[in-house]
Amino acid sequence: MLEPITSYVAIGDSFSEGLMDPDPRAEDRYRGWTDRLALMLTESAVGSPDLSYANLAIRGRLLDRIVDDQVPQVLEMKPDLVSLCAGGNDCLRPKADIDALAAKFERAVIAMREAGIEVLMCNGFDTEFSTPLIRAVRPRVGVYNAHLWSIAQRHGCHMVDLWGLRSLYAAQMWADDRIHLSTKGHHLVAEQALATLESGRSLPVKGFGVPARPTRAIREVMSEESRWAREYLAPWVGRRLRGQSSGDTLDPKLPELTRVRDLVERSREVDRAQKNDAAGRSETADLTDSGGTRPDETGTGGVHAARDSDR
Numbered sequence: 001m002l003e004p005i006t007s008y009v010a011i012g013d014s015f016s017e018g019l020m021d022p023d024p025r026a027e028d029r030y031r032g033w034t035d036r037l038a039l040m041l042t043e044s045a046v047g048s049p050d051l052s053y054a055n056l057a058i059r060g061r062l063l064d065r066i067v068d069d070q071v072p073q074v075l076e077m078k079p080d081l082v083s084l085c086a087g088g089n090d091c092l093r094p095k096a097d098i099d100a101l102a103a104k105f106e107r108a109v110i111a112m113r114e115a116g117i118e119v120l121m122c123n124g125f126d127t128e129f130s131t132p133l134i135r136a137v138r139p140r141v142g143v144y145n146a147h148l149w150s151i152a153q154r155h156g157c158h159m160v161d162l163w164g165l166r167s168l169y170a171a172q173m174w175a176d177d178r179i180h181l182s183t184k185g186h187h188l189v190a191e192q193a194l195a196t197l198e199s200g201r202s203l204p205v206k207g208f209g210v211p212a213r214p215t216r217a218i219r220e221v222m223s224e225e226s227r228w229a230r231e232y233l234a235p236w237v238g239r240r241l242r243g244q245s246s247g248d249t250l251d252p253k254l255p256e257l258t259r260v261r262d263l264v265e266r267s268r269e270v271d272r273a274q275k276n277d278a279a280g281r282s283e284t285a286d287l288t289d290s291g292g293t294r295p296d297e298t299g300t301g302g303v304h305a306a307r308d309s310d311r
Contacts, residue, residue, distance in 0.1 A: 007079035010034035011070040014059035020175035021186040036190035052257040060245030085122035102147030170211040
C-alpha cells in the first residue's frame with residue numbers, strides 16, 4: 001500500500017513542464033499534467049490536503065541535463081514522490097544510443113529509490129499516428145519503452161502507460177505542433193497518473209486501435225502539412241543547427257516545494273484582481289459614454305472602493 005504522499009516534485013522536459021496547456025493567469029506559463037496531478041492528489045486518499053509541490057522540468061532538456069541538474073535537487077528536497085519522464089528529446093536524434101539512455105535513466109531511478117522516494121515514470125508515446133518525420137522514431141521509442149518497463153519492474157516504480165493509452169491518440173488530445181499534448185491530453189494523462197498511484201494500474205483501455213479521425217481532402221492535408229513545417233518544423237531544425245534548445249534561457253516554473261493550497265489561493269487572488277480590473281474598465285467606459293467623471297480623475301474614486309470591498 002502506497003504511503004500518503006505529502007510532497008511531490010516533477011522533473012523532466014516540456015512534457016512535464018506542461019507545454020501547450022496554457023495557464024490563463026500567466027504569459028508563457030503552462031499547467032500540464034503534473035500541475036493537474038498535484039491538485040488531484042490534494043483530494044485523493046493517496047495524497048494529502050496539505051500536499052507540497054515543485055516542478056523543475058524545462059522544455060527541450062535532454063536526459064543528461066535532467067539527470068545531472070534536476071535529480072540532485074530532488075535528492076536534496078527528498079519528496080515522497082517524484083515523476084521522472086524523460087528521454088523523448090533524445091529519441092528524436094538519429095544517433096541516440098538507446099541502451100546508454102536507459103542505463104543513465106536507471107542510475108537516476110536507483111539514486112532516488114535508495115533515498116526512499118517513490119518514482120512515477122511514463123513510457124513514450126506511440127508515434128505511429130504522427131507526421132512521417134516523427135513516425136520514423138517509433139522503433140527507437142519502442143526499444144526505449146521496453147527498457148523503461150524493465151526498470152520500473154526492477155525498482156518498484158509506478159508506470160503511466162502512455163503507449164497503451166489509445167484514447168490519447170484522438171486528434172483533440174494534441175496541440176497544433178503535433179508533438180505536445182493539448183489541455184485535454186494533459187488532463188487525461190493526469191487522470192491516468194492518479195489511477196496508477198491509487199490502484200497500481202492504469203485506467204482500463206481496450207485493444208490497440210485509436211479513435212477514428214475524419215477524412216480530409218488532399219488539398220487541405222497539404223495545406224496543413226505546409227503550415228506545420230513552416231511554423232513548427234523549421235524553427236526546431238534551426239535550433240538544432242545552432243546547437244540551441246527552446247529552454248536554454250529558462251528557469252524552472254516552480255523551483256521550491258510549495259503547498260498546493262497556497263498556489264490555489266494565489267490563483268484565486270489573481271482571478272479576483274482580473275475580475276475587478278474588468279469591472280473597472282467597464283465602469284470607466286460607462287462613465288465616459290455618459291459624459292461622467294472618469295475614475296482616474298477622482299483620486300480614490302468608486303472603482304478603487306469597489307475593489308477594496310471585494311477583497
